[in-house]
Amino acid sequence: MAMAAATGTVVLVDAALAPYEHPDLRWLVRKHVLAVLQDFPTLSPSVDTYTSDSGASAVLLNARGLLTVSPALPPVLLTLWLPLEYPYLPPLVYVFPAAPPASLARDHPFVDHRTGRVRQTLPYLEDWAVPRSSVAGLVRSLVGALRMCHPLTSRFGSVVHATATARATTTTTPTPEEEEQERMHAALLDELVSRLGRDAAAFRGHVDEDIHALSSSQGNLRARADAMDRAVRDLEGERMRLERAVTASLSHRGELLSWLHKTSCAPDDAGAALLLAPHGAAGGDAPRWLESKASELAMDDTVDALGRALEDGERVIGFHEYIKRVKVLAREQFFHCYAASTSMSKRSPPPDATSPLI
Known part of the structure; x- marks a missing residue:
């Protein structure tokens, strides 16, 4: 009967190891699984779907059952999952209370009380290496760690303490x-x-x-x-x-615009008289005077246009460009004004100024 059970276990293990990633090491995995089942007969193998924390799932070989940590301590429910990368990755170990009212202790150094998973802080898991590490060695190390610090809540501590006290009173010599x-x-x-x-x-x-x-x-x-x-x-x-x-530029601009406005609006009586005079009164300089006067008035119109452009903002013309052009126009206007005044001075004098008195 035992031989038939062992044969069935070997067949189950061989069938479960088919999808594993290292086919050349299946003999080693089979050896590890059979060894842990032999050392801990309360564990039994099975094949189930394992879902990781990230949501990925895979069909893995596992062993589960009650694990007796110590005769004086209550047993725990142990589950060992062999990942597809085994033996290069250690097994995934979970510990749960065997009795429904019990619960896992918080802040346990080896067991997460929320998921029941054994942490990597367990020395055997942290130092896992091939080929010296095995599943049976991991379970033995876990038994020693849980015997020193049991994962169940402290309400089982009184029972454990009473049992230990009873054993101490009945047994004097340690085995x-x-x-x-x-x-x-x-x-x-x-x-x-x-x-x-x-x-x-x-x-x-x-x-x-x-x-x-x-x-x-x-x-x-x-x-x-x-x-x-x-x-x-x-x-x-x-x-x-x-x-x-x-602020200073705006003040200067206002003064300059006021001066230009006064200058452009001032009447030119001499020019009007010259324009109204007969053609022979001015002699041959009349065309020159007209041309100079027209240029002078054109300069005034140009300066007015520049002033309006400056008032529209710097999008049309800047202040520095405005001053530069006004200087050039003022210089040219001065020359045209001088030419006009020179032409007026060269006119023939009036008869009462040049003819002798009769």
Whole structure:
């Protein structure tokens, strides 16, 4: 009967290992599974669908059953899932309470109380390597760790303590198995203390590095803030200087426009008299005077047009361009005005100024 059960187990394991990624190592996987089933007869193999935290699912070989941590402690329900990459990846181990009222303890060093998964902090899982690591060795290490720190809640502590006290009163001499368990407890405790010390030292070193990096970043940020404050102050001073320059330019523009308006509206009696005079009164300089006077008036019209363009804003003409053109026009207007006045001075004098008195 036992031979038939063993044969059925081997057939089940061989069929379940068909989709695994390392066909050359199926013999090693079969050896590990049969060894853990032999060392822990309460476990039984099966094939089920495993769903990871990311939502991916796969059909995996697993072994589950009650695991007795210690005669004085209540058993737990253990489930071992062999990933498709086994033996290069360790098994996925889950621990659950065997009785429904029980629950997992919070802040357990090895078991997550929300999912029941055994963390990588278990030394055997953390140091998993091929070919020295196996499923049976993992379960033995888990038994020792859970015996030292049981995953169930503290309400089972009174029962455990009472059982241990009863055993202590009835048994005075420790058995070799208990001595071996005590030595295993001491070794696990020393290993945990050393790992905690190394982790604390590494964490302290990382904290010091982070503090130094943050201090350097804080100094750089302060220097940048000072530079930005200086730049803002400089820009504010430049803005005030530009405002004063614009105010002065607008004042000069108003004065210039007022002068141009007065100049363009002033009557020219001499020119009108010359235009009304007969052709022979001015002699041969009349055409020159007319041309100069026309050019002078054209300059006035051009300056008025520039003034209107400046009033429309700098989209048409800028202030500096306006001043430049006005200077050129004023210079040309001066020459035309001078030519006109010269032409008027060259006219023949009136008879009462040149003829002798009779």
